[in-house]
Amino acid sequence: MKTILKILCFLCLGLLWSCKPIESYSSIPEIHFISLSFEDVIVHTSWGTETETMAILNFYFIDGDGDIGAKTLAQHLANDCISKIHYTWFEKISDDEYKPYVFPATGATTISVMIPWGTAMDKDGAQNKTLRGTITIALTMPRNPPDVEMQVRYFIVDRAGNESNVNRTPDFSILNLPDIIYP
DSSP states (O other): OHHHHHHHHHHHHHHHHHOOOOOOOOSSOEEEEEEEEEEEEEEEETTEEEEEEEEEEEEEEEETTOOOSOSSHHHHHTTOOSOEEEEEEEEEEETTEEEEOOOTTTOOSEEEEEOOOGGGEEEEEOSTTOEEEEEEEEEOOOSSOOSSEEEEEEEEBOTTOOBOOOEEOOOEETTSOOSEEOO
């Protein structure tokens, strides 16, 4: 009888210890910079192949209601979803002053892309509807950029239209690119 009582006590303690409170997060997405790296890739064009440098942004996200990205692959392929990543390259003017870089070909300053489907979004798991993980995405880089330090500012929008916090990379020289930038 004593043995059974001890076993029951240990089981009850084990059950109590294994229960942890449900985490709850805001339905407004939150993002955090992990790294920005630069990789040379071969691009095939109509006049041959050339090497082009790509900026690869890697950041962490968490969303309390898990409505990040397209719901279906078809929606993603049709670019038919408001849940996107928005990013802008900024030129450093002075210590605390920046101006958006204007892409000469389009006149655009902010670029919006679908949140990557599948492998680019590494979901760390979810409790209830909470979704968290990392997103890795290639950014369009300025061609013939000015000889100044730059930074990238970015945010995401979920399917409900909630905008995350705006995050930014550290300053870097685009003419003398490092391999990788960490916070």
